[in-house]
Amino acid sequence: RFEVVQQGPPIEVFQLNRMFLEDPHPSKVNLSIGAYRDENGKPWVLPVVRKMEKQMANDETLLHEYLPVLGIEQFSAASTAMLLGEDSPAIASGRAFGVQTLSGTGSLRVGAELLNKHLGYTDFYYSVPTWDNHRLVFVNSGFTNPHTYRYWNAQDRAIDFDGLIEDLRSAPENSVVLLHACAHNPTGIDPTQEQWEKIADVMEERKLFPFFDSAYQGFASGDLDQDAWAVRYFVKRGFELVCAQSYAKNFGLYNERVGNLVLVINDASLVPAMKSQLTWIVRGMYSNPPAHGARIVANVLANKQLFDEWKEHIKLMSARVIQMREALRAELIKLGTPGNWDHIVKQIGLFSYTGLTQRQAEHLVQEYHIYLLKSGRINICGLNPSNVEYMAKAMNDAVVK
Protein backbone atom coordinates (compact mmCIF):
# COMPACT_ATOMS: atom_id res chain seq x y z
CA ARG A 1 0.00 0.00 0.00
CA PHE A 2 2.81 2.40 0.83
CA GLU A 3 4.42 2.26 -2.66
CA VAL A 4 2.60 5.51 -3.36
CA VAL A 5 4.83 7.34 -0.90
CA GLN A 6 7.69 9.13 -2.61
CA GLN A 7 10.88 10.40 -1.09
CA GLY A 8 10.63 14.06 -0.14
CA PRO A 9 13.50 16.54 -0.36
CA PRO A 10 15.91 16.77 2.60
CA ILE A 11 15.73 19.70 5.04
CA GLU A 12 18.92 21.56 4.19
CA VAL A 13 19.87 22.65 7.69
CA PHE A 14 19.39 19.22 9.27
CA GLN A 15 21.18 17.54 6.38
CA LEU A 16 24.21 19.81 6.81
CA ASN A 17 24.19 19.21 10.54
CA ARG A 18 24.26 15.46 9.97
CA MET A 19 27.05 15.75 7.40
CA PHE A 20 29.04 17.73 9.95
CA LEU A 21 28.53 15.13 12.69
CA GLU A 22 29.59 12.31 10.36
CA ASP A 23 32.64 14.16 8.99
CA PRO A 24 35.88 12.86 10.59
CA HIS A 25 37.95 15.88 9.43
CA PRO A 26 39.75 17.45 12.43
CA SER A 27 39.21 21.06 11.30
CA LYS A 28 35.50 20.76 10.51
CA VAL A 29 33.32 23.72 11.46
CA ASN A 30 29.55 23.74 11.88
CA LEU A 31 27.97 27.05 10.87
CA SER A 32 24.67 25.52 9.78
CA ILE A 33 22.13 24.90 12.52
CA GLY A 34 20.90 27.92 14.49
CA ALA A 35 22.02 26.95 17.95
CA TYR A 36 24.39 28.68 20.36
CA ARG A 37 27.90 27.29 20.81
CA ASP A 38 30.38 28.42 23.46
CA GLU A 39 33.96 29.56 22.84
CA ASN A 40 35.02 25.89 22.63
CA GLY A 41 32.39 25.11 20.01
CA LYS A 42 30.26 23.19 22.51
CA PRO A 43 26.51 23.43 23.16
CA TRP A 44 25.79 25.42 26.32
CA VAL A 45 23.18 24.58 28.92
CA LEU A 46 22.52 27.90 30.65
CA PRO A 47 23.67 27.65 34.29
CA VAL A 48 20.35 29.05 35.51
CA VAL A 49 18.57 26.28 33.61
CA ARG A 50 20.82 23.60 35.14
CA LYS A 51 20.18 25.05 38.56
CA MET A 52 16.42 24.91 38.09
CA GLU A 53 16.60 21.37 36.76
CA LYS A 54 18.54 20.18 39.81
CA GLN A 55 16.01 21.85 42.06
CA MET A 56 13.11 20.35 40.13
CA ALA A 57 14.62 16.87 40.23
CA ASN A 58 14.36 16.95 44.03
CA ASP A 59 10.93 18.50 44.16
CA GLU A 60 8.49 15.71 44.89
CA THR A 61 5.51 18.00 44.52
CA LEU A 62 6.15 18.15 40.77
CA LEU A 63 4.02 15.57 39.01
CA HIS A 64 3.65 14.33 35.49
CA GLU A 65 -0.07 15.00 35.32
CA TYR A 66 -1.45 16.55 32.12
CA LEU A 67 -1.21 20.30 31.85
CA PRO A 68 -4.32 22.25 30.83
CA VAL A 69 -4.71 22.42 27.03
CA LEU A 70 -3.41 26.00 26.92
CA GLY A 71 -0.51 25.23 29.25
CA ILE A 72 0.77 26.81 32.44
CA GLU A 73 -0.96 30.12 32.97
CA GLN A 74 1.83 31.57 35.11
CA PHE A 75 4.27 30.83 32.27
CA SER A 76 2.09 32.45 29.60
CA ALA A 77 1.43 35.51 31.71
CA ALA A 78 5.12 36.05 32.52
CA SER A 79 6.09 35.45 28.92
CA THR A 80 3.47 37.87 27.62
CA ALA A 81 4.76 40.50 30.05
CA MET A 82 8.32 39.90 28.88
CA LEU A 83 7.24 40.67 25.33
CA LEU A 84 4.86 43.58 25.90
CA GLY A 85 6.52 45.06 28.99
CA GLU A 86 5.55 44.77 32.67
CA ASP A 87 3.61 48.01 32.52
CA SER A 88 1.83 47.31 29.24
CA PRO A 89 -1.61 48.97 29.15
CA ALA A 90 -2.84 46.17 26.88
CA ILE A 91 -2.10 43.63 29.62
CA ALA A 92 -3.55 45.86 32.34
CA SER A 93 -6.81 46.22 30.43
CA GLY A 94 -7.09 42.49 29.83
CA ARG A 95 -6.71 42.81 26.03
CA ALA A 96 -3.49 40.81 25.84
CA PHE A 97 -2.94 37.20 26.78
CA GLY A 98 -0.79 34.23 25.92
CA VAL A 99 -1.10 30.50 25.49
CA GLN A 100 1.71 28.00 25.91
CA THR A 101 2.72 26.29 22.69
CA LEU A 102 5.32 23.95 21.20
CA SER A 103 8.17 26.43 20.82
CA GLY A 104 8.17 29.09 18.11
CA THR A 105 7.03 26.75 15.36
CA GLY A 106 4.04 25.57 17.39
CA SER A 107 3.09 29.18 18.15
CA LEU A 108 3.21 30.06 14.48
CA ARG A 109 1.04 27.08 13.67
CA VAL A 110 -1.59 27.70 16.35
CA GLY A 111 -1.71 31.41 15.52
CA ALA A 112 -2.02 30.74 11.80
CA GLU A 113 -4.77 28.16 12.37
CA LEU A 114 -6.72 30.69 14.45
CA LEU A 115 -6.39 33.41 11.82
CA ASN A 116 -7.36 31.09 9.00
CA LYS A 117 -10.13 29.02 10.59
CA HIS A 118 -11.80 31.67 12.71
CA LEU A 119 -11.04 35.00 11.03
CA GLY A 120 -11.05 33.74 7.46
CA TYR A 121 -7.61 35.02 6.48
CA THR A 122 -6.21 33.27 3.41
CA ASP A 123 -3.39 35.54 2.19
CA PHE A 124 -0.07 35.89 3.94
CA TYR A 125 3.18 37.67 3.20
CA TYR A 126 6.68 36.59 4.19
CA SER A 127 10.01 38.25 3.54
CA VAL A 128 12.49 37.11 0.90
CA PRO A 129 14.52 35.58 2.33
CA THR A 130 13.01 34.23 5.54
CA TRP A 131 13.31 31.27 7.87
CA ASP A 132 12.62 28.39 5.51
CA ASN A 133 9.74 26.96 7.56
CA HIS A 134 7.45 29.99 7.51
CA ARG A 135 5.77 29.26 4.26
CA LEU A 136 5.15 25.59 5.04
CA VAL A 137 3.65 26.32 8.47
CA PHE A 138 1.21 28.85 7.05
CA VAL A 139 0.23 26.75 4.04
CA ASN A 140 -0.34 23.73 6.28
CA SER A 141 -2.50 25.91 8.54
CA GLY A 142 -4.86 26.59 5.65
CA PHE A 143 -3.44 29.78 4.11
CA THR A 144 -4.02 29.19 0.41
CA ASN A 145 -2.39 32.36 -0.93
CA PRO A 146 1.27 32.77 -0.01
CA HIS A 147 2.94 36.02 -1.16
CA THR A 148 6.40 37.44 -0.66
CA TYR A 149 7.71 40.89 0.15
CA ARG A 150 11.19 42.07 -0.75
CA TYR A 151 13.62 42.36 2.14
CA TRP A 152 17.22 41.95 1.03
CA ASN A 153 19.22 44.07 -1.33
CA ALA A 154 22.03 41.73 -2.37
CA GLN A 155 23.96 44.50 -4.08
CA ASP A 156 24.27 46.64 -0.94
CA ARG A 157 23.92 43.77 1.51
CA ALA A 158 21.27 45.80 3.28
CA ILE A 159 17.50 45.93 3.68
CA ASP A 160 15.56 46.63 0.48
CA PHE A 161 13.25 49.03 2.22
CA ASP A 162 11.71 50.60 -0.87
CA GLY A 163 10.94 47.14 -2.22
CA LEU A 164 9.41 46.10 1.10
CA ILE A 165 7.13 49.14 1.25
CA GLU A 166 6.13 48.81 -2.40
CA ASP A 167 5.18 45.16 -1.91
CA LEU A 168 3.16 45.82 1.25
CA ARG A 169 1.44 48.74 -0.43
CA SER A 170 0.19 46.48 -3.19
CA ALA A 171 -0.93 43.70 -0.83
CA PRO A 172 -4.64 42.84 -0.83
CA GLU A 173 -6.49 44.10 2.25
CA ASN A 174 -6.73 41.63 5.11
CA SER A 175 -3.49 39.88 4.32
CA VAL A 176 -1.44 38.61 7.23
CA VAL A 177 2.14 39.91 7.20
CA LEU A 178 4.79 37.89 8.95
CA LEU A 179 7.36 40.18 10.57
CA HIS A 180 10.52 39.17 12.42
CA ALA A 181 10.39 40.95 15.78
CA CYS A 182 14.19 41.24 15.91
CA ALA A 183 17.35 39.58 14.58
CA HIS A 184 15.87 38.77 11.18
CA ASN A 185 16.69 35.20 10.14
CA PRO A 186 18.65 34.76 7.90
CA THR A 187 19.87 38.27 7.03
CA GLY A 188 20.67 39.64 10.51
CA ILE A 189 19.32 43.03 9.39
CA ASP A 190 16.33 44.62 11.12
CA PRO A 191 14.39 47.71 10.09
CA THR A 192 15.34 50.88 11.99
CA GLN A 193 12.74 52.45 14.28
CA GLU A 194 11.86 55.00 11.58
CA GLN A 195 11.45 52.17 9.10
CA TRP A 196 9.16 50.26 11.50
CA GLU A 197 7.05 53.40 11.76
CA LYS A 198 6.66 53.46 7.98
CA ILE A 199 5.84 49.75 7.90
CA ALA A 200 3.13 50.39 10.51
CA ASP A 201 1.76 53.29 8.44
CA VAL A 202 1.41 51.16 5.33
CA MET A 203 -0.07 48.24 7.24
CA GLU A 204 -2.64 50.48 8.86
CA GLU A 205 -3.52 52.10 5.54
CA ARG A 206 -3.78 48.76 3.73
CA LYS A 207 -5.55 46.95 6.61
CA LEU A 208 -2.84 44.32 6.91
CA PHE A 209 -2.64 42.08 9.97
CA PRO A 210 0.73 41.85 11.77
CA PHE A 211 1.97 38.43 12.83
CA PHE A 212 5.27 38.83 14.66
CA ASP A 213 7.77 36.04 15.04
CA SER A 214 9.95 36.58 18.12
CA ALA A 215 12.49 33.77 18.21
CA TYR A 216 15.49 35.82 19.40
CA GLN A 217 14.37 38.26 22.09
CA GLY A 218 17.53 39.30 23.93
CA PHE A 219 19.83 37.89 21.27
CA ALA A 220 19.86 40.91 19.00
CA SER A 221 20.94 43.64 21.41
CA GLY A 222 21.48 41.72 24.64
CA ASP A 223 18.52 43.69 26.03
CA LEU A 224 15.05 42.15 26.29
CA ASP A 225 13.16 45.45 26.14
CA GLN A 226 15.08 46.82 23.19
CA ASP A 227 14.50 43.62 21.23
CA ALA A 228 10.75 43.91 21.82
CA TRP A 229 10.59 47.48 20.59
CA ALA A 230 8.83 46.78 17.29
CA VAL A 231 6.09 44.64 18.82
CA ARG A 232 5.46 47.17 21.59
CA TYR A 233 5.36 49.97 19.05
CA PHE A 234 2.66 48.21 17.01
CA VAL A 235 0.64 47.60 20.17
CA LYS A 236 0.99 51.26 21.14
CA ARG A 237 -0.26 52.27 17.70
CA GLY A 238 -3.44 50.31 18.38
CA PHE A 239 -2.90 47.30 16.11
CA GLU A 240 -4.49 43.98 16.96
CA LEU A 241 -1.78 41.40 16.49
CA VAL A 242 -0.36 38.03 17.34
CA CYS A 243 3.22 37.12 18.18
CA ALA A 244 4.96 33.75 18.34
CA GLN A 245 7.59 33.57 21.10
CA SER A 246 10.27 30.91 21.25
CA TYR A 247 12.53 30.03 24.18
CA ALA A 248 14.73 27.77 22.07
CA LYS A 249 17.57 30.24 21.58
CA ASN A 250 17.43 32.71 24.46
CA PHE A 251 17.01 29.93 27.08
CA GLY A 252 18.88 27.26 25.11
CA LEU A 253 15.81 25.03 25.49
CA TYR A 254 15.77 23.87 21.87
CA ASN A 255 14.41 20.36 22.31
CA GLU A 256 12.08 21.15 25.19
CA ARG A 257 9.75 23.02 22.82
CA VAL A 258 8.86 25.99 24.99
CA GLY A 259 6.85 28.70 23.29
CA ASN A 260 4.07 31.17 23.86
CA LEU A 261 1.56 32.64 21.47
CA VAL A 262 0.68 36.21 22.43
CA LEU A 263 -2.58 37.74 21.25
CA VAL A 264 -3.43 41.41 21.53
CA ILE A 265 -7.03 42.28 20.71
CA ASN A 266 -9.18 45.41 21.01
CA ASP A 267 -12.11 43.99 22.93
CA ALA A 268 -11.22 42.28 26.21
CA SER A 269 -14.67 40.71 26.43
CA LEU A 270 -13.71 38.42 23.53
CA VAL A 271 -10.83 36.78 25.40
CA PRO A 272 -12.88 33.84 26.76
CA ALA A 273 -14.25 33.00 23.29
CA MET A 274 -10.79 33.19 21.78
CA LYS A 275 -9.32 31.00 24.48
CA SER A 276 -12.06 28.45 23.93
CA GLN A 277 -11.35 28.29 20.18
CA LEU A 278 -7.60 28.09 20.79
CA THR A 279 -8.34 25.22 23.15
CA TRP A 280 -10.10 23.33 20.37
CA ILE A 281 -7.29 24.03 17.90
CA VAL A 282 -4.70 22.63 20.32
CA ARG A 283 -6.97 19.77 21.37
CA GLY A 284 -7.20 18.53 17.81
CA MET A 285 -3.49 18.94 17.14
CA TYR A 286 -1.57 17.69 20.20
CA SER A 287 -4.08 17.92 23.06
CA ASN A 288 -1.78 19.69 25.53
CA PRO A 289 1.83 20.86 25.82
CA PRO A 290 4.82 19.44 27.74
CA ALA A 291 5.67 20.87 31.16
CA HIS A 292 9.40 20.64 31.84
CA GLY A 293 10.77 23.60 29.88
CA ALA A 294 7.81 25.87 30.60
CA ARG A 295 8.25 25.28 34.34
CA ILE A 296 11.88 26.32 34.07
CA VAL A 297 11.09 29.50 32.16
CA ALA A 298 8.14 30.36 34.42
CA ASN A 299 10.29 30.01 37.55
CA VAL A 300 13.14 32.08 36.14
CA LEU A 301 10.86 34.86 34.93
CA ALA A 302 9.06 34.96 38.28
CA ASN A 303 12.15 35.32 40.47
CA LYS A 304 14.12 38.55 40.34
CA GLN A 305 17.45 36.94 41.19
CA LEU A 306 17.09 34.12 38.66
CA PHE A 307 15.80 36.57 36.07
CA ASP A 308 18.90 38.76 36.52
CA GLU A 309 21.10 35.70 36.24
CA TRP A 310 19.42 34.77 32.97
CA LYS A 311 19.83 38.30 31.62
CA GLU A 312 23.57 37.97 32.27
CA HIS A 313 23.62 34.74 30.26
CA ILE A 314 21.90 36.49 27.36
CA LYS A 315 24.38 39.35 27.49
CA LEU A 316 27.26 36.90 27.48
CA MET A 317 25.89 35.01 24.46
CA SER A 318 25.13 38.12 22.44
CA ALA A 319 28.51 39.65 23.32
CA ARG A 320 30.32 36.54 22.13
CA VAL A 321 28.48 36.71 18.82
CA ILE A 322 29.50 40.35 18.40
CA GLN A 323 33.14 39.52 19.18
CA MET A 324 33.16 36.77 16.57
CA ARG A 325 31.66 39.10 13.97
CA GLU A 326 34.48 41.55 14.62
CA ALA A 327 37.11 38.82 14.60
CA LEU A 328 35.92 37.42 11.27
CA ARG A 329 35.86 40.82 9.62
CA ALA A 330 39.31 41.65 11.01
CA GLU A 331 40.76 38.41 9.63
CA LEU A 332 39.25 39.05 6.19
CA ILE A 333 40.71 42.55 6.15
CA LYS A 334 44.09 41.18 7.24
CA LEU A 335 44.01 38.77 4.32
CA GLY A 336 43.00 41.55 1.93
CA THR A 337 39.97 39.56 0.84
CA PRO A 338 38.33 41.46 -2.03
CA GLY A 339 35.03 43.14 -1.15
CA ASN A 340 33.60 45.05 1.76
CA TRP A 341 32.93 43.02 4.92
CA ASP A 342 31.32 45.71 7.06
CA HIS A 343 27.95 43.98 6.83
CA ILE A 344 29.27 41.15 9.01
CA VAL A 345 29.56 43.51 11.97
CA LYS A 346 26.47 45.54 11.10
CA GLN A 347 24.24 42.49 11.13
CA ILE A 348 22.80 41.33 14.45
CA GLY A 349 21.66 38.13 16.11
CA LEU A 350 22.97 34.64 15.52
CA PHE A 351 23.25 34.84 11.77
CA SER A 352 25.20 36.55 9.09
CA TYR A 353 24.14 36.60 5.50
CA THR A 354 27.71 36.67 4.28
CA GLY A 355 27.06 37.46 0.66
CA LEU A 356 28.93 34.31 -0.38
CA THR A 357 27.42 32.82 -3.51
CA GLN A 358 26.12 29.28 -3.65
CA ARG A 359 29.28 28.20 -5.47
CA GLN A 360 31.46 29.80 -2.82
CA ALA A 361 29.41 28.28 0.01
CA GLU A 362 29.76 24.83 -1.56
CA HIS A 363 33.48 25.39 -1.95
CA LEU A 364 33.70 25.90 1.82
CA VAL A 365 31.78 22.70 2.49
CA GLN A 366 33.73 20.58 0.02
CA GLU A 367 37.25 21.90 0.42
CA TYR A 368 37.28 23.08 4.03
CA HIS A 369 34.65 20.99 5.81
CA ILE A 370 32.95 24.21 6.87
CA TYR A 371 29.21 23.62 6.85
CA LEU A 372 26.96 26.54 5.93
CA LEU A 373 23.71 27.04 4.03
CA LYS A 374 23.95 27.45 0.27
CA SER A 375 22.40 30.91 0.66
CA GLY A 376 25.68 31.90 2.36
CA ARG A 377 24.03 32.19 5.78
CA ILE A 378 26.33 31.34 8.66
CA ASN A 379 25.61 30.84 12.34
CA ILE A 380 28.19 33.20 13.82
CA CYS A 381 28.51 31.35 17.12
CA GLY A 382 29.85 28.31 15.30
CA LEU A 383 32.97 30.48 15.17
CA ASN A 384 35.41 30.72 18.07
CA PRO A 385 38.98 31.94 18.63
CA SER A 386 40.36 28.58 17.41
CA ASN A 387 38.61 28.46 14.04
CA VAL A 388 37.89 32.05 12.97
CA GLU A 389 41.21 32.39 11.15
CA TYR A 390 40.57 29.12 9.32
CA MET A 391 37.12 30.38 8.32
CA ALA A 392 38.54 33.66 7.00
CA LYS A 393 41.18 31.81 4.96
CA ALA A 394 38.51 29.56 3.48
CA MET A 395 36.31 32.54 2.62
CA ASN A 396 39.27 34.31 1.09
CA ASP A 397 40.08 31.28 -1.02
CA ALA A 398 36.46 30.96 -2.16
CA VAL A 399 36.20 34.64 -3.05
CA VAL A 400 39.48 34.95 -5.00
CA LYS A 401 38.93 31.70 -6.91
Ligand code: PMP
Ligand atom coordinates in the same frame (compact mmCIF):
# COMPACT_ATOMS: atom_id res chain seq x y z
N1 PMP B 1 11.21 31.64 13.73
C1 PMP B 1 12.46 31.87 13.36
C2 PMP B 1 12.76 33.12 12.60
C3 PMP B 1 13.47 30.96 13.68
O1 PMP B 1 14.72 31.23 13.28
C4 PMP B 1 13.15 29.81 14.41
C5 PMP B 1 14.20 28.82 14.77
N2 PMP B 1 15.11 28.49 13.83
C6 PMP B 1 11.81 29.62 14.77
C7 PMP B 1 10.88 30.56 14.43
C8 PMP B 1 11.28 28.47 15.56
O2 PMP B 1 12.07 27.69 16.26
P1 PMP B 1 11.53 26.75 17.40
O3 PMP B 1 10.29 26.10 16.90
O4 PMP B 1 12.64 25.82 17.62
O5 PMP B 1 11.26 27.63 18.56
